[in-house]
Structure formats: structure tokens, C-alpha cells
Amino acid sequence: MESERVVATAALRTESFAASASAAGARFTRLALVDFRSYADADIRFDGRPACFFGPNGAGKTNLLEALSLIGPGRGLRGAQLDELARRGGSGGWAVSAEMRCGGDERQLGGGMGVEAPDRRQCRIDRQPIAGPAAFSDLVRFMWLTPAQDRLFAEGAGERRRFLDRMTHARDPAHARVGADYEVAMRQRQSLLVQGERDEAWLTALEAQMAEAGVAVAAGRRETIGALAAAEIAGADDIFPSADLSLQGDLEAALDCGPAADVEEAFMARLRASRRADAEAGRATYGPHRSDLLVVHRAKGAPARLCSTGEQKALLIGVVLANARALSLSARFSGTPSPLVLLLDEIAAHLDAERRAALFDILESLRFQVFMTGTDRSLFEAWGRRAQGFAVEQGGVREVKIS
Numbered sequence: 001m002e003s004e005r006v007v008a009t010a011a012l013r014t015e016s017f018a019a020s021a022s023a024a025g026a027r028f029t030r031l032a033l034v035d036f037r038s039y040a041d042a043d044i045r046f047d048g049r050p051a052c053f054f055g056p057n058g059a060g061k062t063n064l065l066e067a068l069s070l071i072g073p074g075r076g077l078r079g080a081q082l083d084e085l086a087r088r089g090g091s092g093g094w095a096v097s098a099e100m101r102c103g104g105d106e107r108q109l110g111g112g113m114g115v116e117a118p119d120r121r122q123c124r125i126d127r128q129p130i131a132g133p134a135a136f137s138d139l140v141r142f143m144w145l146t147p148a149q150d151r152l153f154a155e156g157a158g159e160r161r162r163f164l165d166r167m168t169h170a171r172d173p174a175h176a177r178v179g180a181d182y183e184v185a186m187r188q189r190q191s192l193l194v195q196g197e198r199d200e201a202w203l204t205a206l207e208a209q210m211a212e213a214g215v216a217v218a219a220g221r222r223e224t225i226g227a228l229a230a231a232e233i234a235g236a237d238d239i240f241p242s243a244d245l246s247l248q249g250d251l252e253a254a255l256d257c258g259p260a261a262d263v264e265e266a267f268m269a270r271l272r273a274s275r276r277a278d279a280e281a282g283r284a285t286y287g288p289h290r291s292d293l294l295v296v297h298r299a300k301g302a303p304a305r306l307c308s309t310g311e312q313k314a315l316l317i318g319v320v321l322a323n324a325r326a327l328s329l330s331a332r333f334s335g336t337p338s339p340l341v342l343l344l345d346e347i348a349a350h351l352d353a354e355r356r357a358a359l360f361d362i363l364e365s366l367r368f369q370v371f372m373t374g375t376d377r378s379l380f381e382a383w384g385r386r387a388q389g390f391a392v393e394q395g396g397v398r399e400v401k402i403s
Contacts (some may be wrong), residue, residue, distance in 0.1 A: 013248040026140040026339040027369050028068070030099040034112075035090035037063035044397050047388055048101075050363060050370040052380040052402060055392035060372040062146070064397070065343040067096045068371060070110050073134045073169075073176050077144045077343060082113045082121055091115055102139055102339070109136060137173035142166075144343035145320055147192050153304035153312050157292035164293045165217075167323045168224040170340050171330070175220045182213035187283050189271075192277035203275070210287065211267040215260050217288045224326075228319065231326035239358040240318035241311065242298040249291025295319070313350060321362055328366045342370045348379040357382035377402060 033042040037359050038060040039326060053061045062078075069076040070085075095112035111123040111133065122325065123130050125139070143166060152159055168175045189206040190395045225245050232242050254263045271278075272285050278284050295304035297315060304315050320342075342363070348356045360382050363370050380387060381403045389402035 018313065026341055027101045028098055028140075028341065029101055029106075031064070031067060032097045033064075033067055034095040035087040035092075036067055036085060036094045036096055037087060038113075038395055039063065040087060040090065040395060042397055044046065044390065045399075046369075048369065050360075050372065050383065050387040051390065052383065052387050053371070053373045053390045053392050053397070054377045054380065057375060059394055060391045060397075062345050064392070065144065065345055065371055065373060067160065068098065068341070069144060069343055070096055070111060070133075071098055071140060072136050072142050073132075076142055077142075077146055077345070083118055086113065090272045092118070100140065107139060109158045117313075130238060134173070134177060137169070137176065138339075139171045140339045140341055141322060142341050142343055143170050143323060144345065145347060146345040147349075149316060150309070150313055152316060153295055153307070157290075160293040161289075161291060163392050164221055164224065167228075167320075168220045170323065171224060171227065172220060174229065175217070178213045178216040178220070182210055182217055182288070185209040185213065186287065186289065190278065190282075190284060193275055194282065196279075204272075207271040210271060210284075211264045214251060214267060215255070215264045217293070218247075218255055218263075219260060219270075221247055221288070221291070222252055222255060224323070227326040227330070228322045231322045231329060239299075239355055239362070240314050240321065243300050243315050243319055243322075244296040245303065245319070246294045246296075247291055248294050249288060250286060251288050252291060284325065310350065317347070317359070321366075324366050324368060328368070340368045344370065344372045346374060347372055348374050355383070360386075 004006065007297060027048045028046050029048070030046065031042070031044045033039040036042075042064075044064075053064055055061055066076050066078050066080070066085075075081070086092055092115040093113050095110065097108065097110035100107050100109065108126050109124070110127075111121060113121060117383055121133065123136070125131050149159075149163070152163060165179060185206045189203060189210065192203060192206070198204075225247060228245055251263060251267065254266065267287070271284075274285055295315060296302065297304060297307050297311060300307070300311075302311055307315065324340065324342060348359070351359065356379065360380075364386060372380070377389065377400075378392075380389065383402055385402075389400050390397050393402045
């Protein structure tokens, strides 16, 4: 049972990564790929500065971000199946390996799919097998933005929940685990209900797991919303519009009114009472899997879904920056570097020169390692020598100067 933690409002400005490199968290120093997507073989070295990959569409830039994102739980930033990641014409398997610096330690993380076991994802830390990718979260966590998310505020609630859960996982790796526990219990309960099984003890146990994990998921989401609000107070830039965020969901509303233990008990009672209705509906009709993230453009007082495409993109960038700022502030207060890494695909494509320069300054101030892609080197000129540049050509990557 997870108790809620109070999120303190912070009003400190983050300092430059360059001015305080010792406070930095996880830093990738090398990425090696074998038969991954468009890469037969690639070996890239990073020096800790923001990394900018540029090249024509289809050259393989996003594949590099995807490879990094697979050093974490889930199916990466594209949500691909294992066999989709193997290079056409390759061995049939694939491998991703990364070296990173965590504080004073050098670590090796990797994974892949072998030809002999195409349905199983292999994961390793320091070349030793691990049970699954969830263990990577103790060393590194990712937040990403891709063009596929540009319509996040205009589409279904499911994508917004996943977006919020990724932000929450970046704060607390246990969030992904309790979320998985909830989903597993919910599927098993639904299977019993659809089959007409009435094993009371089993159903009750599954509903207890759903209640405990579901309330923990809702509490974690609420904490993230509170941290985002605190981070916006701490931020002094007006380059990206501020947003008011809230949660629309029964569990989240219940947590506003009472302790988690009472909410769990009420959730269990609701699940028991809705067994017949859930069996007929073919799904659980109550729980955090039905919640939604509501976003309002603060200056305009307009729901994000009603804003222009450009405004929605700016709001989305602002929310991601607020989450990164919240993690940066938390790291300063706790004295423990955050293991966050940012993956930003085509982030600068629709920003003017002033906004690009401001974005780069903000990213530098947060002190997290950042990987970015764009079609042209000129998009990253405002970084100057503060960033590391890489030209990406079909199947190859080479380091070049940005300006």
C-alpha cells in the first residue's frame, strides 16, 4: 500500500550543467548497434554534451533515439514489436549496447533479440543477464518527444495517460511496476468474469491487487501533477506557454477527499459490486485505466485540444520541460543526481530561431543528457560548441562540428 507524499513548492532556478557537472546524473558515453533497424554496425562515442543528430529524412536518426529508449522498460519510443527492430537482410536478431557513467561508476547496459529466441527480449547489466528491462530504471530513465505525439491533446485519453505515466516513471521507477501489476490483475479478473468463473477467493485476491496497485498509480500521477505545478513556479521563462494540468478520474478525485487506505477499500467494494456489469461490458468500467489528463493553456484559458497545432506543440514542449525541471529541482534538494535522459525527435523543426536558442539554453540549464534529431545542421547552430554534432547518413554516423 503506497502512501502519498507531499510535493513541496520549489522556487529555485536550475544552474547550468556546464557550471556544475558533478551534479549531473546518468551520462551515456557510447552506443553500439548490431543489425538494429537500418544499422548493420554502428559505434558512437559521446562526451556528455547534448548530442545532435542531423541528416535527411529516412537516414536513421530516430532509430538511434529508439535504440537508447530500449535501455528501459516497455517497447521504446515507437512501441515496436521485437522482430520489427531487426535489420532487413541481417541475421534476424539485433543488439543494442550502451556504456554509461553513473556518478563515478562505469556501467554497461544492453539488450537484444537472438535468432534462436525471437520472442524473448534479452537484457543485461554489466554483461550479466537480468530478469527484464525494468531493472534498467534504477540506472537510467527516459522522457521523449516525437512527432507522433504532436496530436496528444487532440486524440484519445489513452495516449495522454501513457504520457503522464512516463513522466511519473521518470520520477519513480516503481510506478511502472505497480502499473503493470494493475494491468495484469485487471486482465485476469476480466478473463474470469467473461468465462463465468466464480472462484470467490481468486476474484477477491485479484480485486485486492487491483485496488492496491490502482490507488498507487493514481497517487503517483497526482504527485507528478503537483511537481509540475511547483516546477512552473520555479521556471522564469515565458518562451513556452504555461499549462494548468489536472486529472479527470474517480480514484484521483477520491484521493483528494480521503486517505489512500479508505480509497482502496472503496475501490474493492466498487469492483465487487460491478462484476456482472464488467462481465457484460467486456472490460472493467472503473479504475485508473479510465482516467484522463486535462491540459489548459493558462494565458488563453483554453483547453489544449482547442488550441492551434503550433500552440499544442509549444504546450507539449513546455510540459516536458516542466517535468525535467521538477526532477532537476528534486535532485538538488535530495543531493542525489537524477538518472533522467531526454530524447527529443525533430524537436526544433517548427520553432523559429529565437525559440530554438531559448530551448537549448533551458535544456543546458537542466543538466540532463539530451539527444536531439533534426534534418539540417543549421537547426542546432545556436548550441555552438556546447553540443556534440553527428551527421547521419544511410547506415552510418560520423561526428562533425555543429558550427
